Structure formats: structure tokens, C-alpha cells
Amino acid sequence: MQTTTLGVRLRRALGSMGTQVFLLLSSVVALFPIVLVIDNSLKTREAIFLKPFALPLGDAFSAAGYHKALTQSNFPLWFANSLFVTLGAMFLILLLGSMAAFALSEYKFRGNAFLTLLFLAGMMIPIRLGTVSIMRIAVALRLINTLWALILVNVASGLPMAVFILQQFFAQVPHDMKDAARIDGASEYRIYALVLPVVKPAVATVAIYSVIPVWNDLWFPLILTSGNRTKTLTLGVQQFVGQYSIDWGAILSSMSLAIVPVLVIYVLFSREFVSGLTAGSIK
Amino acid sequence: MKAIAGERAKRGKPFPTYLFVFLVPPLAVYALFMIIPLFDSLRLSLYKTMGDGSEVFAGLGNFVQLFTSPNFAPRLWGSLKNNCVFFLINTVVQNTIGLVLAVLLSRQRLRLRRLYLTVLFLPTMLSYVIVGFAWKLILSPVWGVSGAILGFFGLGQLLQPWLGMEGPALVAVSLISVWQWIGIPMMLFYAALLVIPNELIEAATVDGVNAWQAFWKIKMPLLLPTIGMVEILTYVGNFNTFDIVYVMQNAVGAPNYSTDLLGTFFYRTFSGYGNLPGDPTMGTTIGSVMFLIILLGVLLYLFGWKRRVRTYEL
Numbered sequence: 001m002q003t004t005t006l007g008v009r010l011r012r013a014l015g016s017m018g019t020q021v022f023l024l025l026s027s028v029v030a031l032f033p034i035v036l037v038i039d040n041s042l043k044t045r046e047a048i049f050l051k052p053f054a055l056p057l058g059d060a061f062s063a064a065g066y067h068k069a070l071t072q073s074n075f076p077l078w079f080a081n082s083l084f085v086t087l088g089a090m091f092l093i094l095l096l097g098s099m100a101a102f103a104l105s106e107y108k109f110r111g112n113a114f115l116t117l118l119f120l121a122g123m124m125i126p127i128r129l130g131t132v133s134i135m136r137i138a139v140a141l142r143l144i145n146t147l148w149a150l151i152l153v154n155v156a157s158g159l160p161m162a163v164f165i166l167q168q169f170f171a172q173v174p175h176d177m178k179d180a181a182r183i184d185g186a187s188e189y190r191i192y193a194l195v196l197p198v199v200k201p202a203v204a205t206v207a208i209y210s211v212i213p214v215w216n217d218l219w220f221p222l223i224l225t226s227g228n229r230t231k232t233l234t235l236g237v238q239q240f241v242g243q244y245s246i247d248w249g250a251i252l253s254s255m256s257l258a259i260v261p262v263l264v265i266y267v268l269f270s271r272e273f274v275s276g277l278t279a280g281s282i283k
Numbered sequence: 284m285k286a287i288a289g290e291r292a293k294r295g296k297p298f299p300t301y302l303f304v305f306l307v308p309p310l311a312v313y314a315l316f317m318i319i320p321l322f323d324s325l326r327l328s329l330y331k332t333m334g335d336g337s338e339v340f341a342g343l344g345n346f347v348q349l350f351t352s353p354n355f356a357p358r359l360w361g362s363l364k365n366n367c368v369f370f371l372i373n374t375v376v377q378n379t380i381g382l383v384l385a386v387l388l389s390r391q392r393l394r395l396r397r398l399y400l401t402v403l404f405l406p407t408m409l410s411y412v413i414v415g416f417a418w419k420l421i422l423s424p425v426w427g428v429s430g431a432i433l434g435f436f437g438l439g440q441l442l443q444p445w446l447g448m449e450g451p452a453l454v455a456v457s458l459i460s461v462w463q464w465i466g467i468p469m470m471l472f473y474a475a476l477l478v479i480p481n482e483l484i485e486a487a488t489v490d491g492v493n494a495w496q497a498f499w500k501i502k503m504p505l506l507l508p509t510i511g512m513v514e515i516l517t518y519v520g521n522f523n524t525f526d527i528v529y530v531m532q533n534a535v536g537a538p539n540y541s542t543d544l545l546g547t548f549f550y551r552t553f554s555g556y557g558n559l560p561g562d563p564t565m566g567t568t569i570g571s572v573m574f575l576i577i578l579l580g581v582l583l584y585l586f587g588w589k590r591r592v593r594t595y596e597l
Contacts (some may be wrong), residue, residue, distance in 0.1 A: 015494075019387045026384060027402040030464070033417040034405070034426065088557045093388035096309035103305035115306070124515075124581045125525040128546070129570040130320030132327060132553050137320060159309060168484055188301040216410035218526045220511070223554070231397050238412045238530060251420075255413055266408050270401040276472075 014166060031207050041065055041252035048248050059230030065249030066257070069240070072250070075257060076227070085147050085232060086215045089154040093210045094203060097162030102192050104163070106168040106178075116167070116208035127153065128219055138224055145227035158210040165209075169202035170195065208273055215262070233258055257262065321574075328568040337565055345568040359569070361540055362548040365453055368545060370521040372457035373464070378513055381463075381468030383505075386498065388469070389476040400473070400503050407466035415530030418459045424445055436522055449541040452532065456542050464520075468513045475509040476502065477597050507592045515584040525550055545573050 042046045042056035042063065054060055069075065104116050127134075132155060133142075143149035171193050179189055196203070221235040229238070237258045244250045268271060333342040334413050349355045385401060388396060405415065422445055430442045446452040479502060487497050525546030528536055534551050536543025551559070553566020 012371075016390070016393070019390060022389055023327075023384070023395075023399045023403075028398060030403050030406055030465075032412075033421060034409070036421065037417050049426065054427060090442060092312075096312060099305045100309035103302060107299075107302060115310070118318070119313070122313065124519060125321060125574070125577065126519065126522050127317050127321075128525070129326045129549075129574050129577075130317065132567045132570070133314060133320035133323035135325075137315065146353070152312060153316050155314050159313050159317075163309075165461075168476070176406065188299070189304070212408060216412075218411055218529070233414045234410045241412075241416055248426075250414070255416055259409065259413055262410075264410055265407075266405065267401075271397075274397065274400050 021043055031191055034263075037252055038256045038259065041249070041256040043249070048125060048164050048252070062249065065247075065251075066254030068244075068247065068250040069254040069257060072244070073236065073240050074228075074231070074253065075233075075236070075254075076232050079125045079235045079261070081147055081225075081230060082215060082233040085150045088147070088151040089158065089214045090207055092151065092155045093158040094161050094207060097159050097206060098166050098196060098199075099192070100159070100202065101163045101166035102170050102195065106191075112136040114209070119160045119163040122157070123164060131219075131223060132219075135223060143224075145230050146226055147225065147230055149224045150214075150217075150220055150232070154210075154214045155223070156219070158214070161209055162206045165206050166202055173198050174257040205273060208269075305505070323575065324570050326566040327564050328571040330564045332540035332562050332564045336409070345565055346572075349565070349568050349572070355565070358540065358543065358548055359572070362545050365536070365542060366522060366524075368453055369457045369460070369524065370456065371517060371527065373461055373517050374514065375523055376458065377461040377465055378468045378510075378517060379533050381465050381477060382472050382511070385472030385476055385503075387546065388404055388473055391481065392568060393545045400470075401571065403469060404466035409463070411463075414459065416461045418455075418462075419531050422455060427457045445536055448530065452538060453542050456527060456531055460521075460524070460533070463527075471509055471513055475506055479505055490575045499542045504593075505597070508589075508594050511584060511588045511592060514588075515580065518580045518584075519577055522546075522580070523573060545569070545576070549573060589597050 012164070039056060040052060042065075043054075043060045044062040044064070047054060047056070047060035047062075051060065099121075100115075100119065104112060104119075138144050138149045143152070177198075178191050178195065181194055186194070214235060217232075218234050218238060221232045225231065226235065237254050240254050241251050244254075301561040321568055327338070328345055329340060329342060331344055349359055387393075388399060400430050422428055424430065424442060424444050430439060433439050433442050443451070445501075464473045483501060484497050487501060492500070523546050528542050528544055528547050529550070532538075532542045532555050534547050536547050549566060549569045552564050552569055553561050555561030
């Protein structure tokens with residue numbers, strides 16, 4: 001369009017400037033609390049209260065909060081517990097979810113529609129509503145205060161979404177490929193192993209979807225694993241902050257210690273996170 | 284049972300073992316830790332917990348007690364009302380701003396698009412514990428942060444201990460939830476807008492349609508399925524919210540139950556709080572009421588919204 005008038009160009013420039021201003025302000029609001037917590041975690045008590053917006057430089061700097069948070073609590077253990085639960089749940093969601101999704105999209109059998117619907121229903125009904133019975137089952141299976149209780153509960157609540165997304169991707173894999181392998185005498189397990197790499201992008205999306213809620217969960221750790229040896233990071237930090245409510249340096253440091261790993265992983269994989277989420281929702 | 288693919292090879296076999304191998308492990312975990320507990324909880328809501336801890340069948344006794352007894356009814360209606368306010372604020376503020384952000388982010392030739400998407404989605408990655416405490420500290424009058432910010436805009440006199448005040452506390456907690464979850468509607472709307480072909484908008488522009496009309500007449504009808512999805516996700520999420528209130532205002536929804544939601548009421552009842560002992564079966568009764576509320580929303584969505592909204596193939 002070579003005939004754009006000055007007026008139109010001006011309106012466009014103003015429009016894109018307005019967009020930038022709005023997005024910039026929104027980004028500041030999104031980042032502000034996180035930056036404020038990390039910034040003040042590195043300061044002395046006086047600096048936290050007198051100059052909350054200053055950088056932790058010179059006299060204002062202090063790592064005493066981190067010292068206290070790390071010595072008065074059990075951060076390394078909580079962190080290891082959270083990592084074990086999150087990775088364990090993610091692995092099982094991907095494995096079991098892909099097995100179910102493969103079977104449901106590949107084979108026609110009586111009950112297929114029912115099972116698909118059963119998994120679909122799980123996306124809409126929160127698992128929390130069954131908590132009282134979950135506690136009893138965990139007690140009966142001697143799983144209370146074991147990390148396996150958290151893994152199994154998170155796998156159960158993560159499976160519906162995993163099956164839903166993976167099923168659609170499995171259905172798109174061309175039949176020629178599978179049939180060629182079958183003619184060569186491949187078993188159905190071999191076919192599954194053959195098809196799995198083809199749906200890798202969907203597997204990545206499911207991994208993202210399932211990791212965040214498991215890592216951040218407070219409800220089930222509170223109910224199933226509140227023992228000293230089995231606390232997760234979220235529960236540990238929650239109780240630590242409640243206990244040291246007067247020592248702001250220690251509170252802010254413990255919060256920062258919980259934020260930083262998530263922040264690092266998110267920044268490293270932000271491309272995958274964003275494209276995974278949009279890809280997942282287009283499907 | 285028979286397989287479509289490789290049918291010839293499989294014909295005649297009584298049952299394909301591989302089908303069981305693929306399906307039994309996932310179904311076992313899903314059934315044992317989700318399906319069975321959900322149904323078992325519905326069943327338990329028909330039993331009364333006696334003083335000695337035994338459970339006796341009581342029909343709808345728990346429900347009658349929940350809706351009529353002075354120990355439970357005020358808390359039920361109170362948390363239900365608060366939960367409706369919480370949902371309303373989330374729907375209006377979170378989903379509207381999420382839509383506006385998505386529309387802006389999907390503009391052609393936008394600079395820094397990926398950076399904005401990454402930053403705006405960041406709060407959604409954090410746990411309630413971090414989000415709740417960070418905002419609790421920021422809103423605390425003990426720390427000068429909110430005072431300084433209001434002072435900067437010349438509004439210093441507005442500073443109040445909002446989280447300790449009955450009306451404002453619920454609004455504050457709702458808005459903090461909005462802050463945390465805005466990334467979800469933003470991403471879903473953004474993904475839906477990406478699919479709308481540019482030629483469609485360009486053709487309309489050539490015909491003299493301005494940007495405002497293009498949004499309302501072209502994009503909006505195409506976004507309706509996504510709006511429904513965002514709404515139902517918000518609804519289901521909001522009506523079992525627990526964490527943000529628990530972290531910021533304790534399990535009692537301080538001050539004076541003004542931030543008590545169905546989730547905190549449910550938790551308090553089955554696990555016990557302070558010197559009140561837990562009543563597991565009464566807890567499952569509240570859980571069943573929440574189940575019905577969520578089911579009602581899901582059914583309205585499936586049969587009221589999804590059936591009527593047209594989906595276009597683009």
C-alpha cells in the first residue's frame with residue numbers, strides 16, 4: 001500500500017506506542033513483587049525497612065537471611081523431596097499417559113469410548129474433592145508420609161490432561177508407518193516405541209503442563225506428607241515463614257530460595273514453555 | 284475385542300494381551316487415586332462420624348445439618364457468597380485483561396513480543412506460597428512499600444491495612460489471584476488469535492472496516508469457543524480454591540471469615556482447626572456440595588454454551 005497517508009501512518013505509530021506502553025506497564029506489575037522479594041532478601045534489616053526499593057549494595061548488603069534460612073531449616077532436604085516428587089510424577093505421567101493414549105487412539109475395542117470419557121471427566125473434576133478418601137487409601141497402603149503418596153496422587157490427577165493431549169497427536173500419526181512395521185513382524189509394543197518419538201512435541205507440552213502444578217502443590221503435601229523427613233519445598237517454606245514471621249531477612253531469603261530454581265528453569269526453557277502452551281491449546 | 288490396525292494378523296486370538304499391558308497400569312493408578320476416592324467421598328457424605336470415631340449411615344442427615352445447623356449453615360452460605368465474589372472478580376478482571384493483553388500481543392510487527400509473553404506468564408509459574416507471602420508483605424503497612432507507591436501518586440492517605448479489613452481483604456485476595464493466573468487466559472486467547480488468518484482482517488479493512496469493528500465483528504465471534512473454555516477453567520479452578528486464602532489469611536479466612544471460601548471451609552471441616560476436631564464425613568458432605576456446584580457449571584458449559592456456539596474451521 002504505497003498510498004498510505006500521513007494521518008494513517010501517524011495513527012499507526014501512536015497505536016503501536018500505546019501498545020508498547022500498556023505491555024511494558026503490565027510487565028512491570030508482573031515482575032515487581034518477584035524483583036522486590038529477591039532484591040530485599042540480600043539486604044540488612046535496616047535497609048529492608050528504610051529503603052525497600054534500593055539495590056543491595058554497600059552497607060545495605062547482607063546475606064544473614066540466607067545464612068539463617070539455610071541453617072535453621074532443612075532446605076536441601078525439602079528441595080530434594082520436591083525434585084524427586086516432581087520428576088517421578090512427570091516420568092510416570094508421560095509413560096502411563098502415553099500408553100493409555102496410544103491404546104485408546106490405536107485400537108478399536110468395546111469400552112474405548114467409555115474409557116476416553118472417563119479420562120476426559122477427570123479434567124473437569126478436581127481431585128481435591130476426594131481428599132478424605134485419598135487419605136484413607138494412603139493410610140491403608142502405608143503411604144502416609146512417604147513421597148510415593150504424592151507421586152501417585154499427582155500422577156492420577158495429571159493423567160487426564162496427558163491422555164487428552166497425546167491421544168490427539170497419536171491419532172495424527174500416519175498408518176503407513178505402523179503398518180509397514182507390522183508387516184515386518186514388529187510387536188505392538190515395538191510400534192508404540194516407534195510412534196512415541198513422532199509425537200515428541202506433544203510429550204514436551206504434557207511435561208510442561210504436568211510439572212508446574214506438582215512442584216507448586218501445597219494441598220497434598222499438607223495433608224499427606226507433613227512429616228519432617230517428607231516435607232516438600234512449598235510446605236517447608238510455608239511453615240518456615242509462618243514460624244519466623246518477625247525475621248524479614250530470613251523470610252525473604254527462604255522465599256527467594258524457592259523462587260530461584262523455578263526462575264532459572266523457566267528462563268532456560270521459556271521458548272518451549274510459551275510455544276508448548278500455545279501449541280497445546282491450539283490442538 | 285479386536286484391533287482395527289493389523290486386524291488380519293490378530294483375528295482369531297481371544298484377547299490381545301498388549302491392550303491390557305497398555306491400559307491396566309494407567310487405569311489402576313487413575314482409578315485408585317482419583318475415580319474411587321471421588322465416588323467414595325460421595326458415599327461417605329451419607330455417613331455420620333460419631334463421638335468415638337465410628338461412622339453410621341445417616342442418609343441425607345449431614346446435608347440437612349450443613350444447610351440448617353447454626354454451626355455449619357452460616358459458614359456454608361458465607362463461603363459460598365465469598366466464593367461467588369471471588370469468581371466474579373476473576374472472571375471480569377482476569378479474563379478481560381487477559382483478552383486485552385492477548386489482542387495487543389497478537390498485533391502484527393510487534394516488537395519484544397516473546398519477552399512480553401515470557402514475563403507476563405511468569406507469575407503463573409510461581410507457587411501460591413510465594414505469591415501469597417510476597418503480596419502479604421507488600422500490602423503490610425509495616426513495610427513501607429505500598430505506602431511509598433501510593434505516596435508517589437499522591438494517594439498516601441488511602442493506605443490501609445486492607446488484608447485486615449472485612450470487605451477489602453476479599454477483593455485484595457481475589458486481585459492477587461488475578462495477578463497470578465492472568466497468564467492462562469492470555470495464552471489461550473493469544474493462541475486462538477494466532478489462528479485467525481490475516482487475510483480475513485485485511486480483506487475487511489479494504490472494505491472500510493476499522494480496527495474496532497474488525498475486533499467485534501470478526502475476531503470476537505471466532506473467539507467465543509475460547510471464551511467458553513477460559514470461563515469454565517476459571518469456574519472450576521475458583522470453586523475449589525484453597526491455597527491463596529490459606530497462605531494469606533489462614534484456614535479460617537480472616538478477618539472474621541470474610542475471605543473464607545468453599546475450599547477453606549472444606550479443609551477446616553475434615554481436618555479440624557484450632558481446638559475443633561476434624562469431622563471427615565461432614566467434610567465429604569461439603570466436598571459433595573462443591574462437586575455439585577462444579578458439575579452444574581460443567582454441564583451448563585457443555586450443554587448451554589458449547590452446543591450453541593458455532594466453531595468455524597479456519
